[in-house]
Amino acid sequence: MKVEIWAEVEVVHRSFPPAGRLRGTEPLRLAGELGLDRDLTRQALTERRHRSQVQEGVRRARLPGAAGAPFTVVDGRYGVPGAQSGDALLDLLRTAWDETHPSSKGPTAMSYLLHIDSSSLGEASVSRQVARSFRDRWPGPVVHRDLAASPVPHLTAAGVTARDTAPSRHTPEQAGAQALQDELIEEFLGAGAYLFTVPMYNLSMPSAFKAWLDQIMVVDRTFSHTGASPAAGRPALLISARGGSYAPGAPREGLDYLVPTLETVLGHEDLLGLDVTTVTPELTMAPHAPALTSLLPLHEASMTAAHDHARALATAFATRAA
Numbered sequence: 001m002k003v004e005i006w007a008e009v010e011v012v013h014r015s016f017p018p019a020g021r022l023r024g025t026e027p028l029r030l031a032g033e034l035g036l037d038r039d040l041t042r043q044a045l046t047e048r049r050h051r052s053q054v055q056e057g058v059r060r061a062r063l064p065g066a067a068g069a070p071f072t073v074v075d076g077r078y079g080v081p082g083a084q085s086g087d088a089l090l091d092l093l094r095t096a097w098d099e100t101h102p103s104s105k106g107p108t109a110m111s112y113l114l115h116i117d118s119s120s121l122g123e124a125s126v127s128r129q130v131a132r133s134f135r136d137r138w139p140g141p142v143v144h145r146d147l148a149a150s151p152v153p154h155l156t157a158a159g160v161t162a163r164d165t166a167p168s169r170h171t172p173e174q175a176g177a178q179a180l181q182d183e184l185i186e187e188f189l190g191a192g193a194y195l196f197t198v199p200m201y202n203l204s205m206p207s208a209f210k211a212w213l214d215q216i217m218v219v220d221r222t223f224s225h226t227g228a229s230p231a232a233g234r235p236a237l238l239i240s241a242r243g244g245s246y247a248p249g250a251p252r253e254g255l256d257y258l259v260p261t262l263e264t265v266l267g268h269e270d271l272l273g274l275d276v277t278t279v280t281p282e283l284t285m286a287p288h289a290p291a292l293t294s295l296l297p298l299h300e301a302s303m304t305a306a307h308d309h310a311r312a313l314a315t316a317f318a319t320r321a322a
């Protein structure tokens with residue numbers, strides 16, 4: 001959830017007549033009052049570096065009806081003018097949260113399950129169907145992100161460099177890239193449990209999932225070189241359907257580059273440190289390929305085991321996340 005408080009007009013009006021404009025060294029004096037670096041402020045004003053961000057901010061603030069300041073905007077959609085009591089602001093935050101997280105309505109105080117899908121196949125996806133068994137037993141709130149329907153952009157140069165650049169020096173591209181990372185990281189860190197559906201594509205993960213992972217893997221935000229990840233120990237279920245089999249003894253044993261990679265990134269104590277359980281419904285091509293008919297019983301047994309395991313884990317995770 002993103003909360004913006006528009007207060008600059010009020011500050012200007014407190015210091016200057018409403019009709020006046022900031023001239024000469026007044027902006028620098030005002031920057032000093034606000035605790036901003038004077039040289040950086042002068043440079044930013046001379047280069048008009050933040051012009052497009054300010055114009056975009058003003059445009060967005062007008063959508064929920066901002067006409068003066070202070071003006072509080074939540075998620076770019078809910079706006080309240082003027083000074084507000086703590087209770088009024090809390091009501092606004094609750095309304096915005098329930099609107100974007102419908103399943104969080106209700107009496108439960110559980111932290112939410114972050115459910116991330118990445119199969120391109122929508123409802124036909126086996127991974128998603130197994131996830132449904134988990135969800136049917138999950139009693140708490142859910143935040144769902146479908147990376148196939150709403151892909152996260154690939155990490156750009158602006159996104160990488162924004163991480164090592166002071167926000168006051170961000171270009172508009174870096175500021176935009178950083179805002180996306182912040183939103184995804186906040187969503188990730190706010191969860192108490194995780195459900196990832198990541199089918200096997202070309203022995204590895206779908207690029208849609210990798211793009212999300214690259215956005216949220218930020219040192220000192222989601223993992224650290226010196227300590228545990230803030231999400232360490234939280235339960236996670238990784239569901240990865242695959243057309244073939246990579247189980248011990250199968251001809252393709254050892255060629256699964258998805259599960260070992262994701263179990264490491266998601267679960268290693270130096271990385272996200274989640275407590276990962278993996279379920280791999282396999283041989284999903286068997287019902288569709290006549291050459292694989294003899295493998296149908298193995299596929300069906302794998303499906304039954306996957307659904308049963310998912311249901312059992314939902315109950316176990318719910319107890320831990322409560």
Ligand SMILES: Cc1cc2nc3c(=O)[nH]c(=O)nc-3n(C[C@H](O)[C@H](O)[C@H](O)COP(=O)(O)O)c2cc1C
Binds near residue numbers: 119124125127245
């Ligand atoms: C682009 C693409 C690549 C695939 N590559 C593999 C593969 O390397 N190995 C495999 O066993 N199955 C492969 N499959 C089959 C899928 O893993 C299988 O259809 C699985 O059920 C997909 O998961 P889903 O049903 O959750 O979408 C591939 C499917 C697609 C669409």
